[in-house]
Amino acid sequence: MMSIAERCGASFRDPGGFVFRREGVYYRQVNDACRADYDLLMSSGLYSKLTSEGLLIPHEEEPAPGAGPSAYKVIRPRQLAFVGYPYEWSFSQLKDAALLTLRVQKIAMAAGLSLKDASAYNVQLHEGRPIFIDTLSFEKYDETKPWVAYRQFCQHFLAPLALMAHKDIRLGQLLRIYIDGIPLPLASRLLPWRTVWNIGLTIHLHLHARSQEKYADNPRSLRQNNRPFRRPHLEALLGSLETTIRRLRWRGGDTEWADYYEANNNYGAEGLEAKARIVGRLLSLAQPRTVWDLGANTGRFSRVAAQAGASTVVSWDIDPSCVEANYRQVTRHRESAIVPLLLDLTNPTPSLGWANAERMSMAERGPADAVLALGLIYHLAIGNNVPLPHVAAFLARLGRHLVIEWVPREDSQVMRLLASRKDVFSSYTQSAFEQSFGEFFRIECSEPVPGTLRTLYLMKTL
Amino acid sequence: MTLAGGDALMAYIDPGTGSYLFQMLIAGVLSVHMMIRNIRIWLLAKLAGLFSKAGASSTSPGQADVQPAETGKPTQP
Numbered sequence: 001m002m003s004i005a006e007r008c009g010a011s012f013r014d015p016g017g018f019v020f021r022r023e024g025v026y027y028r029q030v031n032d033a034c035r036a037d038y039d040l041l042m043s044s045g046l047y048s049k050l051t052s053e054g055l056l057i058p059h060e061e062e063p064a065p066g067a068g069p070s071a072y073k074v075i076r077p078r079q080l081a082f083v084g085y086p087y088e089w090s091f092s093q094l095k096d097a098a099l100l101t102l103r104v105q106k107i108a109m110a111a112g113l114s115l116k117d118a119s120a121y122n123v124q125l126h127e128g129r130p131i132f133i134d135t136l137s138f139e140k141y142d143e144t145k146p147w148v149a150y151r152q153f154c155q156h157f158l159a160p161l162a163l164m165a166h167k168d169i170r171l172g173q174l175l176r177i178y179i180d181g182i183p184l185p186l187a188s189r190l191l192p193w194r195t196v197w198n199i200g201l202t203i204h205l206h207l208h209a210r211s212q213e214k215y216a217d218n219p220r221s222l223r224q225n226n227r228p229f230r231r232p233h234l235e236a237l238l239g240s241l242e243t244t245i246r247r248l249r250w251r252g253g254d255t256e257w258a259d260y261y262e263a264n265n266n267y268g269a270e271g272l273e274a275k276a277r278i279v280g281r282l283l284s285l286a287q288p289r290t291v292w293d294l295g296a297n298t299g300r301f302s303r304v305a306a307q308a309g310a311s312t313v314v315s316w317d318i319d320p321s322c323v324e325a326n327y328r329q330v331t332r333h334r335e336s337a338i339v340p341l342l343l344d345l346t347n348p349t350p351s352l353g354w355a356n357a358e359r360m361s362m363a364e365r366g367p368a369d370a371v372l373a374l375g376l377i378y379h380l381a382i383g384n385n386v387p388l389p390h391v392a393a394f395l396a397r398l399g400r401h402l403v404i405e406w407v408p409r410e411d412s413q414v415m416r417l418l419a420s421r422k423d424v425f426s427s428y429t430q431s432a433f434e435q436s437f438g439e440f441f442r443i444e445c446s447e448p449v450p451g452t453l454r455t456l457y458l459m460k461t462l
Numbered sequence: 463m464t465l466a467g468g469d470a471l472m473a474y475i476d477p478g479t480g481s482y483l484f485q486m487l488i489a490g491v492l493s494v495h496m497m498i499r500n501i502r503i504w505l506l507a508k509l510a511g512l513f514s515k516a517g518a519s520s521t522s523p524g525q526a527d528v529q530p531a532e533t534g535k536p537t538q539p
Contacts, residue, residue: 227486
């Protein structure tokens with residue numbers, strides 16, 4: 001009998017099945033409740049079409065029986081390298097996930113099936129492109145019924161995208177508070193008045209929100225309703241949603257980032273190249289398969305890690321513009337190793353949802369084989385007043401190896417941080433840094449970065 | 463006639479009474495809107511074809527709906 005510990009914390013709502021993990025491998029159990037829909041997915045040709053087009057995660061059926069009397073089958077989906085959450089995605093990643101969901105729904109309808117949910121968590125970045133991962137989201141399409149997932153689609157995709165595009169990119173973080181998507185009445189109130197001129201937003205968000213409020217206390221009105229609903233109506237609804245989503249643009253995401261590093265730090269092009277060579281060399285000594293690049297900017301050094309042999313590099317950064325630029329590069333070039341995600345390292349993604357177990361915290365998704373912390377230490381130690389031993393303790397939890405850049409107080413970036421505040425950082429010295437990190441790591445080697453006052457270290461946890 | 467709202471509550475997620483009814487309310491409006499939009503796209507394609515030999519191949523109504531996303535091309539194999 002499967003223990004509850006093996007079942008994934010997020011996988012309990014759908015009676016059709018659940019995800020569990022055994023010996024490091026994720027499986028999905030199909031329950032009897034979903035037998036007919038699963039068989040239809042496989043026999044209708046929909047599974048073949050979606051997987052051959054790279055829209056749905058492929059799987060193999062396992063010979064082993066499932067758990068409990070309700071088990072029908074166990075499937076082993078192709079394993080994801082890393083799981084990121086919608087509140088960690090860039091604007092374009094959420095937009096692409098929305099368009100993917102609509103496209104999957106259209107193809108499913110043509111095959112006689114429909115999506116029974118439209119959660120943003122059903123989409124993940126896999127090998128450089130978004131992919132639908134919930135094999136059990138499909139059910140037989142009843143052409144006389146509206147889409148049961150319409151509310152969820154608007155809450156998970158349309159509302160955050162509209163808020164990010166028309167109000168403030170940071171409002172995407174509301175997805176962290178509202179785990180089942182942003183309530184439409186709230187989104188409607190937050191959006192600027194001018195969005196009423198956008199017919200798609202007026203219909204699917206503002207009027208939709210009014211309808212939700214009007215009928216919230218009157219569920220019986222569903223049974224009293226006798227309006228017909230047919231396939232062309234749903235096709236029109238999906239077409240309208242798609243047009244509305246496509247037209248949402250975030251202006252801050254259109255900046256050119258080619259010279260980002262040169263414009264924002266004190267390296268010349270040669271210094272950057274030298275730093276990249278050293279980082280590549282240190283990483284090749286550690287030979288990590290998974291790397292977390294903390295404060296990755298647009299992912300320049302994440303790509304150095306990928307070239308050094310890492311198969312998965314999670315590219316974390318606090319700046320939505322950088323994550324956006326990074327994501328666009330990943331999808332443009334189908335960079336299968338890079339996973340760009342948004343993260344404030346001073347307040348990392350916590351575990352969320354029911355029993356704090358539905359969505360994993362940042363640290364729970366580790367440890368990585370190696371952590372990259374380049375140009376980061378002063379942001380934490382000075383910008384956020386975190387004592388060096390605390391920084392060392394946290395980084396030691398995140399990865400087995402650490403490539404870290406020491407940035408002294410004489411560095412122009414540190415001086416800029418200190419220019420407008422009292423210098424209470426007398427312990428911010430290279431020897432204190434080595435001593436603090438020595439409590440948790442063995443320093444394998446270090447190398448100065450040519451043309452700068454900085455030093456790169458390779459460390460390994462004790 | 464089958465009543466669309468009959469057993470909506472059979473869904474495992476809450477479809478939301480207001481969301482479910484709203485789809486029925488706007489269904490007709492959206493159908494007309496999409497039809498006008500598709501005719502417009504078809505007409506524009508025809509007009510473009512008249513002025514350009516290279517663009518002679520016409521676009522059928524609704525074809526614009528399956529274009530890839532502008533940012534990246536996640537839905538293309």
